[in-house]
Structure formats: structure tokens, C-alpha cells
Amino acid sequence: MSEQRFDELRGEEVVYAIHRQGRTFLPPEDHCPLCPTPADLRSAGAVETEIPLPAFEIAVFDNLYPTFRAPRGAAEVVVYTDSHHGSLGTLAPERAEALMWVWRHRYQELGAREDVRYVLIFENRGVEVGATLHHPHGQIYGYPFLPPVPKLELAADARLHGCAPCELLRRELSDERRIVHENESVAAYIPYAARWPYEAHVVTRRHRPSLLDCEPAELRLLAEGLQLLTRGYDALFARPFPYVMVVHQAPTDGHSGGHLHVEFYPPLRTAIKLKYPAGSEQGAGTFVGDTLPEDCAAALREAIASVA
Amino acid sequence: MAPASASPRPPSDQSDIGRRRGRKREQLGAEQHEVYGPIDVERHLREDGRTLILYARRERQDE
Numbered sequence: 001m002s003e004q005r006f007d008e009l010r011g012e013e014v015v016y017a018i019h020r021q022g023r024t025f026l027p028p029e030d031h032c033p034l035c036p037t038p039a040d041l042r043s044a045g046a047v048e049t050e051i052p053l054p055a056f057e058i059a060v061f062d063n064l065y066p067t068f069r070a071p072r073g074a075a076e077v078v079v080y081t082d083s084h085h086g087s088l089g090t091l092a093p094e095r096a097e098a099l100m101w102v103w104r105h106r107y108q109e110l111g112a113r114e115d116v117r118y119v120l121i122f123e124n125r126g127v128e129v130g131a132t133l134h135h136p137h138g139q140i141y142g143y144p145f146l147p148p149v150p151k152l153e154l155a156a157d158a159r160l161h162g163c164a165p166c167e168l169l170r171r172e173l174s175d176e177r178r179i180v181h182e183n184e185s186v187a188a189y190i191p192y193a194a195r196w197p198y199e200a201h202v203v204t205r206r207h208r209p210s211l212l213d214c215e216p217a218e219l220r221l222l223a224e225g226l227q228l229l230t231r232g233y234d235a236l237f238a239r240p241f242p243y244v245m246v247v248h249q250a251p252t253d254g255h256s257g258g259h260l261h262v263e264f265y266p267p268l269r270t271a272i273k274l275k276y277p278a279g280s281e282q283g284a285g286t287f288v289g290d291t292l293p294e295d296c297a298a299a300l301r302e303a304i305a306s307v308a
Numbered sequence: 309m310a311p312a313s314a315s316p317r318p319p320s321d322q323s324d325i326g327r328r329r330g331r332k333r334e335q336l337g338a339e340q341h342e343v344y345g346p347i348d349v350e351r352h353l354r355e356d357g358r359t360l361i362l363y364a365r366r367e368r369q370d371e
Contacts (some may be wrong), residue, residue, distance in 0.1 A: 026315065027366070034340065050360075052358065053362075056362055056364075057362070057363060057364045058362075058363040058364075059360065059361065059362055060360075060363070061354075061358060061359060061360045061361070062358035062359050064358070090317075090318045091318060092318050092319060092320050092364060093320065094320060095365075096345055097346075098363065098364075098365045100348065101344060101345050101346060101347045101363075102363050104344075104345070105344050105347075105349065105363075150349070216345065216346070227318075290313040
């Protein structure tokens with residue numbers, strides 16, 4: 001079981017999940033725990049993967065090495081496909097749309113639990129951001145407390161006297177320089193004060209606190225926007241583009257506030273150079289950028305156009 | 309993995325639905341089925357107590 005301690009100096013929770021130290025680390029493809037289990041291997045009594053079936057579309061299961069688990073939260077793995085190769089961006093469009101419904105289902109079910117106060121859907125893509133499995137997948141944490149970032153977003157709502165993402169989207173659409181993609185339901189942009197060179201936010205145009213508030217067409221267009229952005233990322237430097245992707249939604253602890261949007265934190269600043277959170281970022285909490293968001297947005301916009 | 313610029317738009321996997329729908333399920337005793345929007349949800353309880361949920365797109369009316 002994980003242990004939660006409160007850091008008085010920073011005023012935030014820290015979670016220790018020491019059983020995760022031994023989790024599977026970058027296994028070869030033939031030992032991937034997220035691949036289907038071939039029927040011949042199963043009949044031969046070989047070790048099964050986490051999904052003991054010869055094929056599947058999308059699978060979700062309780063993490064074998066959970067950071068949280070009932071009755072103090074949840075940790076799930078979301079496997080996007082039974083193919084070991086590919087990415088969110090290269091899924092068939094129908095599969096990506098179905099993934100939005102899977103996210104919605106998990107948000108609804110986990111958010112209804114008494115021990116889950118915040119549902120975080122995320123993906124760590126690439127060894128550069130700590131991914132330990134190559135198979136296309138994401139994760140979901142159900143936090144038994146409200147973490148610092150959603151708290152900051154609620155504080156931004158108060159500071160801006162309304163929904164902060166709505167106001168920031170209005171500003172970005174008015175400015176136009178940092179917009180990288182738009183469709184009828186979502187807009188994607190590198191924010192005015194981006195912390196990462198190619199950080200991007202995909203924001204629903206209408207005020208939708210969570211996936212539960214979206215119309216089916218909005219979910220389809222959200223999937224389309226996410227796929228275009230991630231394919232654009234890959235095209236940008238002609239290489240698989242590492243990122244942390246996080247779905248931001250309303251807390252599930254009864255707080256009002258929240259506006260569905262998906263944030264990407266990619267560590268690359270060039271094809272071969274990483275932006276490290278170092279002295280100023282970690283010690284002072286102030287990000288120092290080597291690039292301007294407007295310049296990065298122009299490059300990313302062109303890359304997205306090349307794969308649209 | 310090939311860069312996305314080499315293969316821009318992913319193909320549809322609509323034709324794959326039938327093959328997957330016909331997959332064998334005797335390996336896992338189905339515990340619970342539900343329909344959620346356009347997807348089927350199939351929930352299983354594994355021997356180690358963990359839950360496995362399988363999601364599959366339902367066939368559309370026009371297919």
C-alpha cells in the first residue's frame with residue numbers, strides 16, 4: 001500500500017509507492033505485458049500478458065503496480081490497441097473516438113467513488129519522460145485528495161472572475177499567433193506563457209467541465225484534434241515526439257469549476273536537445289525558456305498542416 | 309517507429325470490427341456487460357482480484 005506524507009514546506013502531498021520500484025522496465029516486444037496473449041501460447045501454458053485474449057480493441061485494467069488503490073484512490077492502465085506499435089496519433093480515427101468514450105466512462109465511474117476526489121487521465125510517451133513500456137497506452141489515477149495543479153486552476157478561475165480556460169482561449173483566438181489547429185469543437189495552441197517549448201493545450205470551445213458534458217460530435221472532434229496534434233509533433237522533427245499528455249477536467253469532490261482541456265508537456269526543444277527542469281525550474285519554480293511560444297507555434301502549425 | 313510524416317493519415321479500422329467481435333471469450337468468464345454510448349463494455353474480475361474491462365465499438369446503424 002502506498003504511503004502519503006504532507007510536505008509542510010511546500011504545502012503539498014507526496015506519495016510513496018515503493019512496490020513500483022520493481023515494475024516492468026522497457027521489456028522487449030516479445031515480453032510486452034500490454035500485448036494480447038496469442039492463443040497458441042495460452043494453450044501451451046506460457047505466461048499470459050495482462051490481457052489474456054488473442055485480440056482486443058481497447059482494454060483497461062487495475063495497475064499491477066498501483067500508486068493508488070481502493071479504498072484510497074485508483075490506478076488504471078488504458079491500452080489503446082492490441083498492436084505493439086503505433087501511437088495515439090496513428091490509431092484509426094474510429095478507435096481514437098472510442099478512446100474518448102473510454103476516458104469518459106472511466107471519469108464517470110471513478111469520479112463517482114467516495115475515495116476519488118480527482119481523476120487524472122494521462123499518457124507518458126517516450127523514455128525521455130519516463131515511459132517504461134513502449135506499447136501505446138495511457139494511465140488513469142484517481143487521487144484521494146485534490147492535487148496542486150487542479151487547485152491552481154480553481155485559483156485561476158477566482159483570479160480571472162470566471163472560467164480561466166474560457167478566458168485564455170478567448171485571448172488566444174483573438175491573438176491568433178499561437179494557434180496551431182482549430183476545428184468546430186476544439187482549438188489547440190501553445191499558450192502565451194508556455195513552460196515547455198512545444199507545450200500545447202487542446203481546449204473545448206464551449207464550456208465543458210468534463211467529458212461527461214460533451215456531445216458525441218465534440219468527443220469525435222476532440223479525438224481528431226488530439227490525433228492531428230500528435231502526428232504534427234512527430235512530423236516536427238521527423239521522429240517520435242516524447243510528451244506527457246494530461247486531460248484536465250473538473251474535480252470530482254464536489255468543487256465547482258473546471259474546463260475540459262488536454263495539455264501536452266513535451267521535453268524536446270530541438271530534435272536532439274531536451275529542456276530539463278533544472279535549478280530555476282525546480283529550485284525557484286520559475287521556468288526559463290530558450291524559445292518563444294510564437295516561433296514554436298509557427299513551426300508546429302506547419303508540421304500539423306503537413307500531416308492533415 | 310516511422311515518423312508520422314512518412315504516413316500521414318491513419319487508415320480506418322472499420323473492417324476490423326467483425327474479426328474482433330468474433331474472438332473467443334472462453335478464456336475469460338464474462339462478468340458484466342453494458343452499453344455506453346457507441347461502445348460495448350465487458351467487465352471481468354481476474355483471479356488476482358483486479359478488474360479487466362474490454363471496450364469495443366458497437367457496429368453503427370449504417371454499417
